[in-house]
Amino acid sequence: MDTSLPPGAGRVPTADAGGRTMPLLGFGTHPMRGDQATEAVLTAFSVGYRLVDTATRYRNEAAVGTALATTSLPRSELFVTTKMPPDQVGRERLTLEESLAALGCDYLDLWLIHWPPGGYPGVTSWREFIRARDEGLVRAIGVSNYSVELIDALHESTGEYPAVNQVRWGPGSHDPDFAEAMRRRGVVLSAHSPLRGTDLDHPVLAEVARRHGRSARDVVLAWNLHHKVAVTVKSAHRDRMERNLSAVDITLTPEDIGAINGLSGVAAA
Amino acid sequence: MTTAATRQAGTGLDRLREQLDKAGFAALVLTSPGGRRYALGRAPGLADGTAVLLTTEGTVTSAAGDLPTAIMAVLRAGGVAGGVAGGVVGADADLPWEVFGQVSEAGVRLRPAADLVFTELASGEPGELPAVAAAADLAAVGYTAVMDHLHVGMDVRELSGNVDRSIRRAGGLLGWYDPYDPYDPCDPYGTTGRAAGSDLVTVRGHDPGTARLTAGTPVRFVLHPLLEGVAGYAAATAVLGEPDGPLRAAGAACAAATASLLAALRPGAPLRDGREAFYREAFGREAGEHAAACRIVALRGGGASPPLPRDSAVTAEPGMVLGVRTEVTVPGRGAIELAETVVLTDSGAEPQARTPLRLVELH
Numbered sequence: 001m002d003t004s005l006p007p008g009a010g011r012v013p014t015a016d017a018g019g020r021t022m023p024l025l026g027f028g029t030h031p032m033r034g035d036q037a038t039e040a041v042l043t044a045f046s047v048g049y050r051l052v053d054t055a056t057r058y059r060n061e062a063a064v065g066t067a068l069a070t071t072s073l074p075r076s077e078l079f080v081t082t083k084m085p086p087d088q089v090g091r092e093r094l095t096l097e098e099s100l101a102a103l104g105c106d107y108l109d110l111w112l113i114h115w116p117p118g119g120y121p122g123v124t125s126w127r128e129f130i131r132a133r134d135e136g137l138v139r140a141i142g143v144s145n146y147s148v149e150l151i152d153a154l155h156e157s158t159g160e161y162p163a164v165n166q167v168r169w170g171p172g173s174h175d176p177d178f179a180e181a182m183r184r185r186g187v188v189l190s191a192h193s194p195l196r197g198t199d200l201d202h203p204v205l206a207e208v209a210r211r212h213g214r215s216a217r218d219v220v221l222a223w224n225l226h227h228k229v230a231v232t233v234k235s236a237h238r239d240r241m242e243r244n245l246s247a248v249d250i251t252l253t254p255e256d257i258g259a260i261n262g263l264s265g266v267a268a269a
Numbered sequence: 270m271t272t273a274a275t276r277q278a279g280t281g282l283d284r285l286r287e288q289l290d291k292a293g294f295a296a297l298v299l300t301s302p303g304g305r306r307y308a309l310g311r312a313p314g315l316a317d318g319t320a321v322l323l324t325t326e327g328t329v330t331s332a333a334g335d336l337p338t339a340i341m342a343v344l345r346a347g348g349v350a351g352g353v354a355g356g357v358v359g360a361d362a363d364l365p366w367e368v369f370g371q372v373s374e375a376g377v378r379l380r381p382a383a384d385l386v387f388t389e390l391a392s393g394e395p396g397e398l399p400a401v402a403a404a405a406d407l408a409a410v411g412y413t414a415v416m417d418h419l420h421v422g423m424d425v426r427e428l429s430g431n432v433d434r435s436i437r438r439a440g441g442l443l444g445w446y447d448p449y450d451p452y453d454p455c456d457p458y459g460t461t462g463r464a465a466g467s468d469l470v471t472v473r474g475h476d477p478g479t480a481r482l483t484a485g486t487p488v489r490f491v492l493h494p495l496l497e498g499v500a501g502y503a504a505a506t507a508v509l510g511e512p513d514g515p516l517r518a519a520g521a522a523c524a525a526a527t528a529s530l531l532a533a534l535r536p537g538a539p540l541r542d543g544r545e546a547f548y549r550e551a552f553g554r555e556a557g558e559h560a561a562a563c564r565i566v567a568l569r570g571g572g573a574s575p576p577l578p579r580d581s582a583v584t585a586e587p588g589m590v591l592g593v594r595t596e597v598t599v600p601g602r603g604a605i606e607l608a609e610t611v612v613l614t615d616s617g618a619e620p621q622a623r624t625p626l627r628l629v630e631l632h
Contacts, residue, residue, distance in 0.1 A: 031439075057413060059623075087416050087507070087629040118509040118631025119420025145417075 009048020011248050013225055015188045018133075018140035018163030020109055022188065023079055024225055025248060026051030027241070028232035033060045040236045041067035045078075047241045053192075053232040054103075055083035055114055056095060061102035069104050081110040083144055083166075084125065086117035092128035096137060111138040112166060115145050121153035130160055140164065144192070148181045155185070166190035169229060170198040171205070171220060174264035179227065190230035195220055204263055208256045214247075221247035223260045271318075271339060273332035273346035278323060279310060285389045289325050292385055294359040296324040296349045298340055304361040304386055305331070307570035312445065322347040322358075337368045341375065350375040361386040362575055383575065384583050390567035390574040391589040397569070398612060400499045401590050405610040405621030408501035410439045411470055411492035412624045419631060421509050423482045425465040425475045432470040432492070441494045441501075444468030445572040469494050474506075474603050484510040487628065489606040491594075493572075500568050502592040503622035504608030507629040515599050519559050520628025523597035523605040526551035527626045530563060530593055531611065534618040540565055540583050540591075547595060563595040568610060589613040 012023045027044040029037050029052065037060040041052055045067070054064045061082060068078070080103060088095040096111065111129060113122050122143075129141040142164030143151065155161050165182055169191035182189045198220055199205070205216040212219065221244060224231045233244040252260075278286065289297055299305050299321040305313045308321045308329055318333030322343035332342035344350040349358055350372070358372070359382025372379050393401060414435035415428055436444075446468060463477045474488040475481060482488055489506040506523075508516060526547045533546035543565055551561035567574035568590045577583065594608040607626045611618040620626075 085413075085416070086631060087625055089630050089632060115417040116420075118507070119423075120510075120632050122632070124632060 009245055012048070012050070012245070013228070013248065015228060015230060017110060017142070017188050020079075020139040020163070022110065022140070022164070022230065023049075023051040024228065024230045025049070025221070025245065026053050026079070026081070026230065026232045028053045028192065028234035029060055029064055030055065030058045030234065032063075032234070032236060033058075034063050036236060037063035038066045038070070042071060043238050044241055045071050045073055047238060048245055049241070050077060051079040051081065051232070053081045055085070056088070056099060057083065057085045057114060061099055065103040065105070075105070079109040080105060081112065082108055083112040083114035086113065086115045086122070089117045089122065089125055092125050093132070096132055100137070107136060108138040110140045110142060110164060112142045112144045112164065113146075116143075116150050121150045121157070123154060123157040126154045126158055126160070130158060142166070142187075148178065151185065151187065161185045162187055164188045164190050164230070166192050166230075166232075168193050168197065169224070170194050170196070171223060171260050171263040172197045172199070172265055174261055175266040176261070178266075179229070188230055189228075190232070191224050192232055194224055194231045194233065198263075202263060204259050208252070208259065211256075212250055212252075214250060215243070218243065218247045218250060219252070219256075219260070222250035222252055223257065226252055226257055271332050271334035271342040273330050273342040275328050275330040275346050278327045278329045281310065282308065282323060282329070285323065285386075286325050286327065288385055288389060289323070289359065289382075292359070292382070294325065294357055294380070294382065296322050296344075296347055297359045297361065297382055297386070298322050298343065298379070299361045299386070300336065300340070300364065301362045301575040303390065303566070303570065303572055303574040306572050307390055307574075312571065322349070324349065336365065337371055340364070340368055341371055344372060344375065344377055350377055359385060383578050384581050387567050387574055387577055387581065388583050390569045391583070391591055392586065393569055393588050393590040393612070395588065397499075397590070398588070400497065401568070401610065401612060402621050404494065404496040404499040404501035405503065406501070407436055407439055407441045407494045407496050408492040408503035408610065409622045409624055410435050410441075411494060412503055412505055412622065415470070415490050416505070416507060416629065419482065419488065419507055419509060421482060421484045425472045425480050425482070428472060428490075429465070429467050429470055433467060436469055436494050441469070441496055443495045444470075444493050445495050445500055447471070447491065447493055447573050466490070473606070482509060485513070485516075487512075487516065487603045487605055489604060491606070491608060492622075495571060498571050500570075500572050500592075501622070502568055502573070502608055502610045503624045504594060504606050505624050505629060506605045506607065507631050509631050511632050512628065512630060516602060516605075516628070519597045519599045520605050522551055522559065522561070523595055523607060524627040526561065526563070526597070527593070527595045527607050530595065531609075531618045531620070534585050534591070534611065534613060536585050536587050536613060536615060536617075538585050539581070540577055540585050541579065541581050543593070544577070544579070551597060559600070560598040561596065563593065566592040566594070568592045585613050587613055587615050591618070593618075
């Protein structure tokens, strides 16, 4: 099967997410729904993606589940992430059961709290997440859009750090202190919308892209992977899926990395 | 001097004209915002006045001015006054007694036609339903934009901005204002005057002195986007922090009563059964001291129709597009407010926005 895979497939770097091996380049499904989502996930699998990222909020878990049921890839080779919205506090187990049923899975590889409920850490939900993991319904648990302070609050209340924190992340929002804080806590930093908020026409990106004979988009993905930041990319088009995946083959130089790091508005501030 | 403007009715009004004719009306005078919007095909502006007349012959006339004057102007311009066209005119809303006096002198007999108008504004054609679902989905996008970012101290203008950004990104450009809030009988504590927001979202429950959200006070928000002229409609309530006993009880009462309302919307049953089911459930519970209210509106025509009258005889039919809005108020604490767009099918009311019809706890 691997012989027909495009460049990048099979060489996606991984991270240890709470004991579970997590591909650092995954396929995001928002905002696709229905048949479009099913077809896109199947195409992504055929191209070489193994991580699929969905959420209760996306209203496409059943469509993703159809793809999971259709593909010939064994479940054990796939990494399925979904997220519980913040309005489900007190209904965590029900939400998980609904996600599992829609996805047609016995377990999730990663379950995230999608947003801090009301800006609070969400300790009530986090305890339920831990329970679900301990019962084997999910392999790893994490959060999304959390600050360092909120993550520490979860740890203080339960003794457990999230395995993953998925945040909006890209060259424009690169914050080395935040990344280091996640690393010290053993939290895998994951980027959603890695291209949004980035000026892909910026001369620095254009120059790096030119030197590597690639696009600025590819360079941004490679930059994330260099920092061991997981990225979910989304596209319904096979050629773009392949192009995104091929970013794993780009090796940026220290000078490239330094230049792209310098684009950060956070670092400048 | 009040002048009336007359034009040909569009084909979109053919079905209503047929129904008027069948019911023995020569014309229909529309004074409610929802009714006027439907007849005009857009939200009425100041120049479109306070009264619109649709005749069975196929003209639409509008006039500005005080209500009695505007009504007389459209009746004369429409050729109805003086009994020219039979003189029996339906009215979509309750009208002041002086209007009745004037039109009677002009040889016109006014008859209630609220049910006829409600039925028209509720009864969707099959081809319209995908657009209804898409508009409700847009309301759900707005819901997410609010719910994901709520936090203590948040300024309601930031909240409104989030909704605006998210809905625009999802393809929505405009919204509509629910015109019936000022007459809301379910707001005996005057909280409606503290609304904030935009044409896309209306927020209540913030601190009116600072425009910020506070812990423990329910924040309720109504989403009312337009998608290509089709109204989206949803409302939800969240409390930042763990609610105390009375709030939680009110939330449970509102959720249960709303569920009863939706369950009562069965094809062939009077729509008012939904109202009655709501009140039975809301006041039949040991939920402490609270006030409860609900209304059912029709959602065709780019906004909400006048609420279903208490004594309405309109029956639920598959294909109807309705908005249901419910509220339970806790004296001195605020209110839980829920709303949803539903399409009636053979098996009952099918929620479209699918936002939570319960008090959401965020902690």
